[in-house]
Amino acid sequence: MHDIRAIRENPALFDAALARRGLAPLSPEILSLDEARRTAIHQAETAQAEQNAASKLVGAAKAKGDEAEFERLRALVAEKKAEVANMQSEANRLDAELRDRLMEIPNSPLDDVPEGPDESANVEIHRWGTPRALDFKPLEHYQLPAVQGAMDFATAAKLSGSRFVVLKSGVARVHRALAQFMLDLHVNDHALTEAITPVLVLPETMYGTGQLPKFAEDSYSTTNGWWMIPTAEVTLTNFIAGETWDEAVLPTRLTAHTNCFRSEAGSAGKDTSGMLRQHQFEKVEMVTICRPEDAIAEHERMTKCAEDVLEKLNLPYRRIVLCTGDMGFGSQKTYDLEVWLPGQDTYREISSCSTCGQFQARRMNGRYKPATGGKPEFVATLNGSGLAVGRCLIAVLENGQEADGSVTLPEVLHPYLGGKTRLVDGVLV
Template sequence: MFDIKWIRDNSEAFDKALARRGYKASAGNLIALDDARRSHVTKLQEAQERRNAASKEIGKAMAAKDEAKAQALKDEVAGIKSFIQDGEATERELNAALEAAMAVIPNLPLDDVPQGEDEADNVELRIVGEKPVLDFVPKEHFEISGAEAGLDFTTAAKLAGSRFVLLKGQIARLERAIGQFMIDLHTQEHGYMEVSPPLLVHDTALFGTGQLPKFEEDLFKTNGDHYLIPTAEVPLTNMAAGEIMPEEALPMRVTALTYCFRSEAGSAGRDTRGMLRQHQFMKCELVSVTKPEESLNELERMLGCAETVLKKLGLHYRVMTLCTGDMGFGARKTYDIEVWLPGQDTYREISSCSVCGDFQARRMNARYRPEGSKQLGHVHTLNGSGVAVGRALIAVLENYQNADGSITVPDVLRPYMNGLETIG
């Protein structure tokens, strides 16, 4: 969400930034909506002032026993009262129209974000590690004999339909180990506070982080007024919603290991084999709430925390700076971490880390009080995957597979697997 006053003062820059994201110019329409709202509010204020003045004149007329004038004034006040009542409803409609128009406009990219239309225009920032050298033809995760018994797509389809998997035995344990390893790393070494949030949230929380109203088709809604979270970013970021935080409470760094739920409405026919793109998946989420001047440094810090997961797992990966056309709706700048999957012979996204500026904070009215200042400011928010557990499981299976179909358990996970060294 944006400050309409800022748009008025920077309309050309606003439209130019939107054009970088492939969106049409919107400043003129938003200003026109705000003009209509302002004009109506002015009329209401004038009517209220006249009502107050006329009410005083009624008393004077009655004191002077001028009944005709008093009655005329009473009729005028009654008419003004009716206008104000109708006008207040119109004001709410005009406010809603402006808010609805702004609610579907994406965040503005930072100046250093590369220009582009889609993932083909993303820019490689760095490559870390080496691709594993295997003396056999690597298989995809669902083809590895040592993992097949633990990846039950048939039973999952019977229970829930497509895009679900039922993990069993040591594979289920390996997924749990990966998640536990991540949450321990981020809380014990990176200073994040662990949170166990609700998996069901109100629509206001999803509006705050930008999933609503634009991306409702990607969400699972219950029969009531709740939605399943598409990511723990939603409840974690909304911890700051409606709050005025003291400066000393910033940065707020929180993490959660949760299941996430997405309908994948826009991905029909994509990645249907295996467990790469599921309706339900586990993710370790990282969220930071900072002062404005600290948010860009916090983005680099968050990226480093996510990279540490892959380094400790011994996985080869690359970091990409997303172009303007591939960034998420609420992001000003995003880094993707793409892990190497030898079975697919390609890189796959395993983490996204984004800085949102005050975009989400304005939507959820999250503010802070600078020390020694009477004025409040909006916080900046950041979110990142630290990392997607299901995709980390795929990466471990494919990178640590052996010629006989077994999977070597990475050293860092063995304490979580009761010392187990090999699966299958």
Template sequence: MHDIRIIRDNSEGFDAALGRRGLPAVAQSIVAIDERRKSAIASLQVLQEKRNALSKEVGQAKAARDEERAQALMAEVASLKEAMQEAEEAQKAAIAELDEVLAALPNTPLAEVPDGPDESANVVHHVFGTRREFDFAPRQHFELGEELRQMDFETAAKLSGSRFVVLKGHLARLERAIGQFMLDIHTQHNGYTEVNPPLLVHDDTMFGTAQLPKFRDDQFAVSDDKWLIPTAEVPLTNLVREIILPEGELPLRFAALTPCFRREAGAAGRDTRGMLRQHQFTKVELVSITTPETSRDEHERLLSCAEAVLKALDLHYRVVTLCTGDMGFASQKTYDIEVWLPGQQAYREISSCSVCGDFQARRMNARYRPDDEKTFGKGARFVHTLNGSGTAVGRALIAVMETWQNGDGSVTVPDALRSYMGGIERIEAIS
């Protein structure tokens, strides 16, 4: 959500920032709505003052036993009620329209974010490792999984439809191991507090992180006011909703390993085979709550924490800075980590790390009280929020399978995961 004062004070700059996302100029129309809101407030205030003055005169007339004048004044007070009601309705309508318009606008990008219309304009930030060389043609994960008889898409389709999978045996255990391994790294080494959040949340919770109203069609609704979470970012970020924190408690860092649910409404025909794009998947999510002065550094830290997982699994990947046309609705700046999949011969996203500034905090009314009142004053300030995948468990499973596959179709378990697998070193076909 945007601050109307900033739009008023720097309309050209606001339009220019949204223009980098390919949006038309909107500042003047927003200011016009706000003018209507302010005008209605002013009119209501004048009417209230007039009513109060007349009411005082009614009292004076009654005290003077001038009943005729008192009745005339009371009639005038009554006539003001209709005008006051109209002013109140105009004020409410302008506020609702302003809120609706502001809620539909994405965050403005930071200056260093590259401009561009889509993923083709993303910029490689750095690369880790090298591609593994094979002396055989590497297979894709679904080919390996089906040959191992531990990845079943046909049965999943009978149970739930497309974009679901049934994992069995050691592959099911490997996915569980990857999730636990990631969560342990983040909580034991990276300073995140483990949280087990609800998987069902209210409308207001989804609004706070900007899944609603714009992305309603991408979500799974289970009732009039309950949604399955598309990511643990939603409940984790909303932990500070409608709270004023002391600055000394910041930064807050939360981590959760949860199922996630997405309709993939805009992905028709994309990644229809395999586990890359599913309606239900598991992910470790990282969320940070910081001050404005520290959020940029926290973004770099968040990225390094997500990278630590892939380094420990010895997976080749690259980090890209998303351009203005490819980054998310609530983001000011986003790094994507793209892991190399030998079976696909392509880099695919496995983590997205974003700094959102105070965009989500304004929607949630999440604030903190600064220690330095001389610099920032005595009022509360909005926190800055950050989120990132630490990482997507299913896609990590895909990367491990494709990277550490063997010519006979088996999969070598990376050293970092063997203690989570009970010492199993290789996954082979179920006989």
């Protein structure tokens, strides 16, 4: 959420940031609403002072035995009390309206984010690894003989409908091994703290990270008010919601492996084959909570943690910086990591790492107490996939495919697979 004081102080800067996202100026609307809110608050406070003053005179008139003055003042106090209640109600209404409006406005991009309307303006800034030169036509993951019978879309459709999959036998074990490998790497090598969090959360938790109110259609809710998380960013970031932490605990770097749920409302007909785009999937998420001045360095660090997973799995990838028209609602700057998929002959997103500045912290009122003293300040928050487990499985299968239909598995996974090195007809060998 944006700082209303910053908008008051420099509305032109606020509108210029929105323009980079392709949005019309909003400062006149926001400042008009803010002025009405502040006027209502002032009027309510003035009426409250008048009520308090009249209340004191009531007692004095009673003590003097001036019954007429007593009744007049008592009526005045009752009138002021009703006036104060109405004014406070109006001030609260305007305050809620301003907050709701600010909740709907996306974050301001950093100055070095490339400007553009959509993904066509994204910029590749780094590439690692060289795709294997195959002497046969590569297949997509769901076409591989190595996964037949162990990647079951028919049973999943019978159970749940489209965009679900049942993994079995060796494929299920490789999927589990990938998640375990990622967690071990992040905890042991990258010094992240592992957490196990709920996947059902309260609405205010979704508001805190920006999934609500704007993107309600992209998520699932239950009949009793819970929401199913689209990513553990929601739970991990909200650790600081409504709290003030000591500066000494910053940066706090967290990781969690969870099921995630997305309706994919805006992707009808897109990636319908295979398990690239599912309603339910697993992800190892990374979240950092830090001082604002450390956020840029933490963004680079987090992205390198995600890249390390890909490099240890020997999966070629590229790093993309998203343009202003393609970056997420709460992001100031986003790096996407795209992994090479030989079956599609292209790179596809497998991780998205974003720095959000103080945008989410304002929404959830998360602060830290400076070690030098002074007023508590809002923290900065960052989030990134480290990685999407299902998409990583796809990349491992496609990049490891052999001419005989088997799949050679990355060496770092062998200890997690009981020493097995290949996948043949759905079975580890």
